[in-house]
Amino acid sequence: MNVAADPWVWVAAILTLAVFSFLYRENPFYRFAEHLFVGVSNGYAITFYFHRILMPYLIEPVSHGRDLWLIAIAMVGMLYFTRFIPKVSWLVRIPIAVVLGYSSGAYIPRAIDAQILQQLRATIVTRSSFATTLAGPGWQLGVWSIIIALGVIATVTYFFFSAEQKGILKPISRIGIIFIMVGFGASFGYTVMARISLFIGRLQFLLGDWLGLLR
Amino acid sequence: MTPQTGREKRGFWDRLLLVDRRWLYVVIWLVVMVPMLFPFDIKPEAMPPVRKLFEYIDSMPEDKSLVISVDYTPDTRPELHPMAIAALRHGFATKRRVGVLCLNTVMSLGLAEGALRQVSEEFNSRATTREDSIINGEDYVFWGWSYPIITVLLGMGERITRVFPVDYYGHRTESLPIMASLKNYDDMGIVVCIAGSSIPLSWVNYAHTQFGCQIGCGITAVSAADFYPYLNSGQFTGMLAGMKGAAEYEELVSEKMVELGYEWDLPRKGTEAMSSQTAAHLAIMAFLIIGNIAFFITRRRKQ
Amino acid sequence: MKRRIPLILVLVLGIFAAIAFVVPHPSVRGVDDVMRNDVLRIIGAFSLVLGVGSIIRHHYMKIKRKAEHWPYSWVTLSTLVVSAILGLFGGIDPNAPGVLFRAGGVGQFLSNFHMQTLYDNIMVPLAATMFALLAFFMASAAYRAFRARNLEATLLLVAAFVLMLGAVPLGRMLIKPLPAFAEWILTVPNTAAKRGIMFGVGLGTIATSLKIILGIERGWLGGGGS
The missing domain is CATH 3.40.50 (Rossmann fold)
Incomplete structure (x- = not known):
């Protein structure tokens, strides 16, 4: 056993235990840790927004007499402060509109390509779907491609609410729910892995970095 | 099976369903910690x-x-x-x-x-x-x-x-x-x-x-x-x-x-981490199985 | 005016950004470059005001009203101020300390202390442990709430079991092809289901973006000021 000598490791260990104490029940140690986290993480964010955005892009050029028009942009940005002044709080919509408008406009054409067209292209079964690759023999990959295509159609049919699900739609949507449930099961199985991993990480710290019980 | 035995069994499954969550937490803590201290040899195979x-x-x-x-x-x-x-x-x-x-x-x-x-x-x-x-x-x-x-x-x-x-x-x-x-x-x-x-x-x-x-x-x-x-x-x-x-x-x-x-x-x-991960997955699967068995047995008895 | 100006701005900038994607003319590219690198960046940086301001206001009001657990709000406010001062005046890089840690600065005696120290020893353990709690809550939910009541739930459970066992080396030791079967579930039926769902989500997101630009979706304007 080789317990850490660094006081900061002890700070980290005590804070870790403070948060874990919530598993027993809510208590002052947990509340302290929770509030501490909110405070420090906001201080950290302020630091980097200032040093890495405002300094190089605004304060530095303007203080050297360059790009003085940036002051006008900064004033638009400062309209965010009006959110806390009730009489003029509507002005906060202006900087939001600039960011939201540009981001939405830039997103649409690229998303149509990346999220819709390329996904559609990957769903369509062609002769190349039966090509042998490192992933496996051609006939097998082709069969998987057909299953994927049918599964996509069935899943989309399940979410098709514009018509009553009867006749041919009923069995197709039934197949769709089977695909969806298998998909959700996969997500659930992996979620278990993810959550356990997070706990493993904390125990690796407590047993290893703090108590020195691990290699 | 006597009625007395039946009551005892029902009591067991009921108690199992209503076990304090903190006991489950203790199990998870142990199944992650023990393999971490005593890991088994694992060689991951890339997918x-x-x-x-x-x-x-x-x-x-x-x-x-x-x-x-x-x-x-x-x-x-x-x-x-x-x-x-x-x-x-x-x-x-x-x-x-x-x-x-x-x-x-x-x-x-x-x-x-x-x-x-x-x-x-x-x-x-x-x-x-x-x-x-x-x-x-x-x-x-x-x-x-x-x-x-x-x-x-x-x-x-x-x-x-x-x-x-x-x-x-x-x-x-x-x-x-x-x-x-x-x-x-x-x-x-x-x-x-x-x-x-x-x-x-x-x-x-x-x-x-x-x-x-x-x-x-x-x-x-x-x-x-x-x-x-x-x-x-x-x-x-x-x-x-x-x-x-x-x-x-x-x-x-x-x-x-x-x-x-x-x-x-x-x-x-x-x-x-893989030893602990393996043990924890088995524990969660056991929780799912035991939870379901207990649920179906108690439900059938209630019906 | 309170609504019209923001709506016009969204429309004009939205159309411009979409056009910039397809028009390679140098003048369009030049304006686009300034928009992205100067306008959006500087305005966007101030958006932090919304988050930090809301937190300060929330905790200030809690202290003022002596709401439940109000003394903890002092913890948030004081550590926010202290860490911001440390970062703003102490600098980011320990090799290039700010005024606070230079010779003659008040913090020069705190050797080896800088923003990264706070990050590694306070923020990382707190955030990581808070999320690690989810492992326990999930285990509890798996035991108490997950029931194979019908075929759909059973399918979900079976797929989850295959994935859980296939993800760890023990699965391979017990049943050799299990990891490959788990991978097949992910690559074939899971891909089909998720792609079907994704088409809906993708079209929905694109439609929402379009509705924002055209002023049909106005939720972002919030209440007040007509």
Whole structure:
């Protein structure tokens, strides 16, 4: 056993235990840790927004007499402060509109390509779907491609609410729910892995970095 | 079966269903802790998505750089940090130029800085010549973080020094030697986005769709299943999913390093976690089975 | 005016950003470059005001009203101020300290202390442990709430079992092809289901972006000021 000598490791260990104490029940140690986290993480964010955005892009050029028009942009940005002044709080919509408008406009054409067209292209079964690759023999990959295509159609049919699900739609949507449930099961199985991993990480710290019980 | 025995049995299953949650917590704590203290020998076997990413990085042209987008925050660190460490080792061991940035949030900066510090020290502490050393600004660059993501993703397709005029440490990026051969996406072999959110999709939307840049991803297992359609469509070159993916990639990188003569016994957090992971999965499966048995038995008896 | 100006801005900038994607003319590219690198970046940086301001206001009001657990609000406010001062005046890089840690600065006696120290030893353990709690809550939910009541739930459970066992080396030791079967579930049926869902989500997101640009979706304007 080789317990850490660094006081900061002890700070980290005590804070870790403070948060874990919530598993027993809510208590002052947990509340302290929770509030501490909110405070420090906001201080950290302020630091980097200032040093890495405002300094190089605004304060530095303007203080050297360059790009003085940036002051006008900064004033638009400062309209965010009006959110806390009730009489003029509507002005906060202006900087939001600039960011939201540009981001939405830039997103649409690229998303149509990346999220819709390329996904559609990957769903369509062609002769190349039966090509042998490192992933496996051609006939097998082709069969998987057909299953994927049918599964996509069935899943989309399940979410098709514009018509009553009867006749041919009923069995197709039934197949769709089977695909969806298998998909959700996969997500659930992996979620278990993810959550356990997070706990493993904390125990690796407590047993290893703090108590020195691990290699 | 006497009525008395029946009551006793019903009582047992009822009590089992209503057991205090804290006993379950104790079980989880133990099944993770004990294998961590007494691990069993495990050799991860890489699955195709991991192997694809590894092989792509390994075989990309020598003049192309490896770019790692560190987009996870401390809350997903245990799963994703081992991926970042392994990717840096892979890049440095194969003498790639490496660029690191944080796209999503300022909260990733400390993790990226920590990973770079750790891996560059691993190499530099064993280096005997300049060839073996890893030097900031020459072999790697840490651009840091900028905002908003659309500015970074589109701007990196044109001129990186415009997007990041200063690096994380405050150096002018134009003055860094590495930037002469790392100007925009054309100079990147692949961008590996390691994230605990859907940010790899932003890389796909902008960098891949508009500039044709290859994208790989390392993601938390929570969202791994949702990303398979992009792997299938080729929009992701490869993928590391959760701690399992991290362990598999660590294994491949470790084998590669041995092949290149780096026979170092470096810590591998992902692989080291696999014993505990195995035990915890079995415990959760047991919880599911016992919970269901208890539920159906008590329900049938009540009916 | 309170609504019209923001709506016009969204429309004009939205159309411009979409056009910039397809028009390679240097003048369009030049304006686009300035928009992204100067305008969006500087305005976006100030958006932090919304988050930090809301937190400060929330905790200030809690202290003022002496709401439940109000003394903890002092913890948030004081550590926010202290860490911001440390970062703003102490610098980011320990090799290039800010005024606070330079010779003559008040913090020079705190050797080896900088923003990264706070990050590594306070923020990382707190955030990571808070999320690690989810492992316990999930285990409890698996025991108490997850019931294979019908075929759909059973399918979900079976797929989850295959994935859980296939993800760990023990699965391979017990049944050799299990990891490959788990991978097949992810690559074939899971891909089909997720892609089907994704088409809906993708079209929905694109439609919402379009509605924002055209001023049909106005939720972002919030209340007040007509």
